[in-house]
Amino acid sequence: MSVEIIETVRAMQARSEEWRAAGETVALVPTMGAFHEAHLGLMREGRRRADRLVVSLFVNPTQFGPGEDYEAYPRNLEADLKATEDIGVDVLYHPSAEEMYPEGYASYVEVEGLTDTLCGPSRPGHFRGVATVVAKLFTAVKPHVAIFGEKDFQQLAVIRRVVADLHLEIEIVGMPIVREADGLAMSSRNLYLSAEERRTALGLSGSLVIARQMILDGERDVQTIEEKLRSHIEAAGPCTIDYVAVADQETMALKETIDGPLLIALAVRVGPARLIDNTVIEPPASS
Numbered sequence: 294m295s296v297e298i299i300e301t302v303r304a305m306q307a308r309s310e311e312w313r314a315a316g317e318t319v320a321l322v323p324t325m326g327a328f329h330e331a332h333l334g335l336m337r338e339g340r341r342r343a344d345r346l347v348v349s350l351f352v353n354p355t356q357f358g359p360g361e362d363y364e365a366y367p368r369n370l371e372a373d374l375k376a377t378e379d380i381g382v383d384v385l386y387h388p389s390a391e392e393m394y395p396e397g398y399a400s401y402v403e404v405e406g407l408t409d410t411l412c413g414p415s416r417p418g419h420f421r422g423v424a425t426v427v428a429k430l431f432t433a434v435k436p437h438v439a440i441f442g443e444k445d446f447q448q449l450a451v452i453r454r455v456v457a458d459l460h461l462e463i464e465i466v467g468m469p470i471v472r473e474a475d476g477l478a479m480s481s482r483n484l485y486l487s488a489e490e491r492r493t494a495l496g497l498s499g500s501l502v503i504a505r506q507m508i509l510d511g512e513r514d515v516q517t518i519e520e521k522l523r524s525h526i527e528a529a530g531p532c533t534i535d536y537v538a539v540a541d542q543e544t545m546a547l548k549e550t551i552d553g554p555l556l557i558a559l560a561v562r563v564g565p566a567r568l569i570d571n572t573v574i575e576p577p578a579s580s
């Protein structure tokens with residue numbers, strides 16, 4: 294079945310209105326393309342959850358900082374289109390940057406607090422760009438439900454906040470991280486990695502497995518855990534650690550003690566790629 298490609302906001306709104314008028318529900322999976330298995334998983338979930346499925350493909354310039362990889366970001370429309378056909382996507386929403394941010398564009402969505410830690414400080418303006426583009430995608434696609442991955446755990450928290458604060462009537466679904474067989478979290482940016490860098494990148498997921506086990510074994514000192522994360526990552530090969538952190542799953546505030554549901558998150562530069570990974574942990578209450 295061929296997928297309809299829509300490139301303008303007005304045409305997307307009209308298509309969605311048509312579906313809604315017919316009593317159909319709409320799911321949205323926002324992406325930046327260069328699809329891998331994790332993207333396809335989100336799409337299948339969207340397919341299950343609604344009558345109509347829209348996948349947006351937009352490499353959003355406002356979420357990339359100066360010197361980041363906006364220009365170099367992998368773009369592969371033909372293969373992506375084929376993948377959406379195989380899944381049975383109804384519409385691939387593929388606006389241009391000019392359509393999304395025309396001359397004179399001046400409005401942004403800013404989320405406070407949640408963006409003060411983790412990727413917030415190391416990518417100034419990133420979450421402002423994410424919150425803005427997601428709000429705009431919601432306005433264009435008018436979904437009942439939108440599906441995101443927990444690989445971008447802080448992004449998911451930001452989007453949930455936007456939906457709650459702006460009273461948007463959209464259910465937000467988070468899906469678990471999808472990994473390669475060796476543990477590396479799938480990412481379009483993995484395409485940047487040489488074979489050697491790919492081996493180094495395994496330090497990220499490997500360190501999370503170790504940290505999780507330390508906590509389950511009773512370790513309660515955040516500094517000890519962070520030191521172990523750092524030493525494991527650095528031992529895997531040449532890289533630059535952006536941050537490793539233990540944070541509250543809801544507020545993203547950094548934790549000083551290991552208690553309650555927590556998030557271990559990290560960002561590491563390996564060669565040309567800035568990679569992120571995380572794991573959520575429920576420490577046993579007794580220890």
Ligand code: AMP
Binds near residue numbers: 469
């Ligand atoms: P991206 O195209 O990288 O912006 O990602 C689009 C969506 O796919 C986001 O909701 C991401 O969180 C999600 N995603 C990307 N990689 C993974 C992964 N390895 N596991 C789960 N979700 C992912």
